[in-house]
Amino acid sequence: MAEVLPVGITGLAVLSALGRGSEPQLAAALSGTAAFGPVRRFDVSGRRVGLAATLDRAGSLSDELAGVVEQACQDAGLTAGQRAATPLLLAVHGHPGAGAEAVRLAERAGLAGAGRVYIGACVSASTAVADAALLIRRGAERVLVAAGYLVESDQFALFDAGQALATDGAVRPFSAGRTGLLLGDAVAAVLLESEAAAAARGRRPATRLVGWGRAGDAYHPCQPAPDGGGLARAVEAALRRAGVAPDALGYINANATGTQLSDAAEAAALRTALGAAADRIPVSSTKAVHGHALEASGLLELVITVLSLQAGKLPVNAGYLGPDPSCPLDVIAGSPRPVASPYALSLNSAFGGANTALLVQAT
């Protein structure tokens, strides 16, 4: 297993239906204020469900991606020379021309070029983050990861046709009575940097990425393994890389989408991977406030996890109506909790049984 060198998170930028910038994401995550409303971006009159979390006056995805990449570079204080040595890893919905778009995005920001475009559904962004850490281990000083999904008519129609969308207007992760997911916008960029490179330019990251894991369920085209086998191994790998015991974990930002099968499988995975510690590690899924951002979800949720650690408060699991016996976890209901440990996991799962776990540490 790859040796883990300190990788700092030294710049970030984000937008979702909760607003532009870090503050609205954190405020809504802590208060549990969801952003779902009627979709006005396209016609939903023929759909079973007409709700999503969309940002008013959002620009095109390419413009919004360019915006967050620029902001993240500024947030990190990168010089033009440092940008020119920083590759871009991009996570977006797969489509012809995605590679060329990544090249243009990197050029627009003065970056070193597009290193890779990730299109592996809902683990795309988190996979990119893991690869960024590996590239830094290989010797890169810094890597910029960007991801974006803006709710659009085709994916909305597909999720509606698959009857995956919540029918009661809310996303209720791990909750009794949950009815499904709702889609949401997210565009985010995160600069990962070797701590030596950060220190050389006078920066000390407030949060570092200390572990990651990736594993598959080998179970079904679109359903999770009921025992959460792949996700459990991803969590175990992330902890092992970092040398962190389950008892040291202070928070889990779960993948939980609010669907019956996925949330129960994730709970089973956490109990397998964490053992008795799963009884007392606070868990929430911030999808309950910003929705499911598909390829971009892993980066938005990582950003919110980082912001929460820095703020010293853990996000509420919004929409929670009460415990479901199939999800025996310590769900953060009602009000945010204080951070009691510097270590937090951000989890993602996707069609095809793909699973990722990212482990961060507040410094």
Add this chain to the structure above:
Amino acid sequence: MTAISSDRLAVLSEYRWPEQPARELPVLPGYVLSSFSPLVAAAAEGCLGGHYGEQAATASRERTAVLLVTAGNDVVSAGHVRDKVAAGRRLGPLFFFQIAPNSVVGQLTARWGLGGPVVGISPVGDPLADGLAEAELLLEDGDADEVLLILAEQADPAVPDSVDRAHALLLAGRAAS
């Protein structure tokens, strides 16, 4: 065999579609209208069968990753969905999962017991070079000992005589080969 440029990867098995002599793509139950998922499955099955044999699907291979590289994705399914949505019509529920390239990967991983990382990328440069570079990274990371790399593109209707093409390689690190 492909003369791959990496000195860190060993090719354990390799398979290309279309076969010679040409034959029809095998039907993949649950997937309709488009050749993309059957194409991916045919290449992967040929590659895995060539290495593991036909009975090997019963074994668990928790440390075999699957890496799908495609620039076009399932362009036929995507076009179908786009047209239906533009016309204000409902979609068949099968398209909900069919259109995600990850779903056929899930079908393969279930059949062959492949439990390593599942990764999908769109090439920025040469697809094979990008795929090999990502495979190296996955092996170096340590969550996988083998990587099933699948490159797949559907025929381009704008190009005369264009056909569906796929290339699957089962890769391992040189030290493990």
